[in-house]
Amino acid sequence: MTDAIPTNSAVVFAYHSVGVHSIKVLLARGVNIALVVTHNDNPNETIWFDSVAALCAEHNIPTLFEPEPEPLFEAVAKLAPDFIFSFYYRNMLPVPLLALAKRGAYNLHGSLLPKYRGRVPVNWAVLHGATETGATLHEMAAKPDAGAIIAQTAVPILPDDTAHDVFGKLTVASEQTLWDAIPKLLAGTAPRIINDLSKGSYFAGRKxxxxxxxxxxxxxxxxxxxxxxxxxxxxxxxxxxxxxxxxxxxxxxxxxxxxxxxxxxxxxxxxxxxxxxxxxxxxxxxxxxxxxxxxxxxxxxxx
Known part of the structure; x- marks a missing residue:
């Protein structure tokens, strides 16, 4: 008799506070996290956010830190996950890797897509004087933040809010978005809304x-x-x-x-x-x- 292969398994790419809260949601919703891939903290960066690595150590979740592409692909292929999730992971995931997810690959993005696609969307939204932003769960595709939208949650940007203030709101909005969407993804009933890129803009990183x-x-x-x-x-x-x-x-x-x-x-x-x-x-x-x-x-x- 062989051990049963866990259902609803996932490989998660995650970093930052959104990564921590999102992993907690997956665990609470009964998703079997087979592997987490995360970043090493940059010693030249102010680390003011929560640690994905610490959370994984607490829950005994296997973790890889910025692995090379080929061994990463082999590790994910061996696990044959139902889902791949990306929660504030800083690198684009290649299409062949995404294709290893039997039931889809999904990313949480810190804006109301298709607005503010690309890097540091919270900072760009505040810079441009936006009065609203939000969190979007969407399918991953070859282009960044271009896949079909699964769910969104909006938050206000108040006149004196800093990007740090807004990021705190987005962390909660991301958690709520994922909490509502996971049962539908597991049941195969999640909606897929067209992400009309003509109605938004792409922004690069900031220096x-x-x-x-x-x-x-x-x-x-x-x-x-x-x-x-x-x-x-x-x-x-x-x-x-x-x-x-x-x-x-x-x-x-x-x-x-x-x-x-x-x-x-x-x-x-x-x-x-x-x-x-x-x-x-x-x-x-x-x-x-x-x-x-x-x-x-x-x-x-x-x-």
């Missing part, structure tokens, strides 16, 4: 240099940049008087400050950043050489 402030832009544009890259992301920065400053926390000023020069200034012991439309950001926390500086310290550096 630290993309956080440089252009003070000629409007105050809302500069504020959106700050919100999109505020810590724990690298932060919006400006070079002034030979020094680099990073905005940690700011708000739009209540009244115009057109009498100030563009860029950073100190007025009545308050730091402002004047923008091209005569409006300003009131900067409540400013970083210099990795530490917070006061308005009086900034004033001395700007002399």
């Amino acid at each position: 630290p240099e993309d956080g440089r402030i252009n003070w000629q832009q409007t105050a809302q544009q500069v504020y959106n940049l700050h919100r999109a890259v505020a810590p724990p992301y690298p932060g919006a920065f400006t070079d002034q008087n030979g020094h680099r400053f990073i905005i940690k926390q700011a708000r739009l000023a209540n009244s115009p400050k057109a009498n100030l020069p563009q860029g950073l200034s100190v007025v009545d012991n308050v730091v402002f950043g004047l923008c091209g439309d005569g409006r300003a950001l009131r900067i409540n926390e400013l970083l210099f050489n990795g530490s917070l500086i006061t308005a009086s310290q900034l004033q001395q550096l700007l002399l």
